[in-house]
Amino acid sequence: MSDLAIRAGELDAADELAKLREQFVLDAASDHAADAAGVYLDGNSLGALPTAVPAHVADVVAREWGQLRIRSWTESGWWEAPERIGDLIAPLVGAAPGQIVVGDSTSVNVFKAVVGAVRLAGEGRDEILVDEGTFPTDGYIATSAARMTGCTVRPVPMDSLADAVGPRTAAVLINHVDYRSGRLHDLPALTAAVQAAGALVVWDLCHSAGALPVGLDAHGVDLAVGCTYKFLNGGPGAPAYLYVAARHQAAFDSPLPGWNSHVEPFGMRPEFVPVDGARRGRVGTPDILSMAALEAALGVWDGVSVEAVRAKSLALTDFFLECVQAYVPAGRVTVLTPLDHAARGSQVALRCADASAVMEELIRRGVVGDFRAPDVLRFGFTPLYLGFADVERAARVLAEVL
């Protein structure tokens, strides 16, 4: 057994979060993985299945839908699910209750948030900035939001974003963690810089929520969106969420004012009068089955601190980088993820010329990460269900493949 493998065992033995692994299904699919133990390093794309989910979803289907049917909208709490689940996510991103609603996709929430931010910014500001390396859908949707609000969109490099924001800027849309490199952007400083210029900031938390502290309230963020199927383990295509800071809610003017955001949804009135609070971010009928899986999945966080998760995440990615350096021939891969803890999310990206073929072979051997064109191997580290032995093994298999 190598020194690193021994270290891994010691680190796992000392890990106070190690017991959370039992709350996830981590069986490998036996037809592909050479080793049934497998290592799942794609939780930054689709989180593993929490063990509490299947029974809860089955109950919602068979009893709440099958037996109570329409009565479940009131009796099973379906109607309030978007706000109730929003309040379960709130502590994970540092938000007080009443500011988050769950529903729709991330893209649709980016549209609500960016248009909402432009309207909150008021007259005379006609420019939306997006980080140059943004996850593409954010840029596409921001462009549509700009077109429909008389603004223009300007992509700017993150390093000059604080300088680029100015008197014409209405809103700035930033990915908290870059999906490709895993770089963590400085939320407190950038929020302050954007607001100092009189603009509003919209943070996309897809790659940070559930992996590290966000501090939305503490840092005075204006609006935020995020998905729930990565580090929050809500299931494939689980509904996304929208955060509107309490101070902005009364003036928040959604471009998607559906009947669910009406002050009296069942009044069936022809005039739209928006409801107060987080519910103003709702649109149409919530997709209850997907919400049910998400709600059960969030139970895993009961008693777990995001700070502890962050500490373990950094320890895991540090250890992975150490193992890669020890096992992989020098020069075969380039580390894209910042070594500085303050600039690192919960993933490691390695540049590798033949990344596509390498990832295919890794997956065949049970080490599941993903490939991002043209040449990036991406490995996500979910502290809730990964241990240090997993990390050591993944690096070892990677070295074998390379």
Added chain:
Amino acid sequence: MSDLAIRAGELDAADELAKLREQFVLDAASDHAADAAGVYLDGNSLGALPTAVPAHVADVVAREWGQLRIRSWTESGWWEAPERIGDLIAPLVGAAPGQIVVGDSTSVNVFKAVVGAVRLAGEGRDEILVDEGTFPTDGYIATSAARMTGCTVRPVPMDSLADAVGPRTAAVLINHVDYRSGRLHDLPALTAAVQAAGALVVWDLCHSAGALPVGLDAHGVDLAVGCTYKFLNGGPGAPAYLYVAARHQAAFDSPLPGWNSHVEPFGMRPEFVPVDGARRGRVGTPDILSMAALEAALGVWDGVSVEAVRAKSLALTDFFLECVQAYVPAGRVTVLTPLDHAARGSQVALRCADASAVMEELIRRGVVGDFRAPDVLRFGFTPLYLGFADVERAARVLAEVL
């Protein structure tokens, strides 16, 4: 046994669709219904649970998510689900394959369709018409679409809609069946009238799809949207769908251009280049669990003709009206639903001064319809799982309550 009860038995015995009832879970929730048999007349709000759904959803959760995880996006057909399920809905609304995508809520799809229609209508047209009695969310969203495209919205009474459409009209949004009265609007004639004026029509099929033939292609409809949790039995908040006629797809310009509608979604390119075909109506990551329930639910339609369903629907509502007339004291309720078959959907609405209290008592006795403010009792008739004995019983209980 009354003459009507005897007639009901005869009608049920002759009903070629009667055996479909076995494909639904129709147990009453025992704590409320006085009679365990119950009659569910709210399938126009939330369809009953098809028996095929629980096992399919459980498999998607436990195996596709739990074991295959990220690989299911390709290996379990998750990625293509929106188009695949759209093609299952297509024959039910008279559409050839390749024109419907499933995803997002009805409200969000109304936004895509109305903005899309305004853009297709071209320059010089700056007015959107909506039917005066529209389901509220359609009106709210149309108003937002108008605001964001430089148009105005004008609600018009259905009887004068054909006259109201003119050279300034870009788009007309019409509910195929009025949610309150159950009135069926004349889709072929109105579509022709709108198009004769050079405008585009958007039909909302929420209360018609699955209950009667729609004939989208045959009547040359431009765009349509609908939900799937009513007569299509897809489950609470199941994803809605968008129809864009093949001839409009190349020019369809969605206001929600998410990464799922990009020609190369995993190319992660900064410029948006829309994909061809129905997929252009997609936005973000599809909510797979809700889609899984819908896909299993649509299996019920295998070998079932919409024409046969329509014939039974009219027979059921005729029989209900006959029973109500026979059992309920004259003058106690007013029938709001048109008696003319050509103008009737698959529901019966009765005006009744104390409708809220009456519906509460009906539900207590196991006859589940719904109440729409201020004074409407609404009963939906799903031919797939309702029989004539149910209908006779519902009218009898209604008479007892009144």
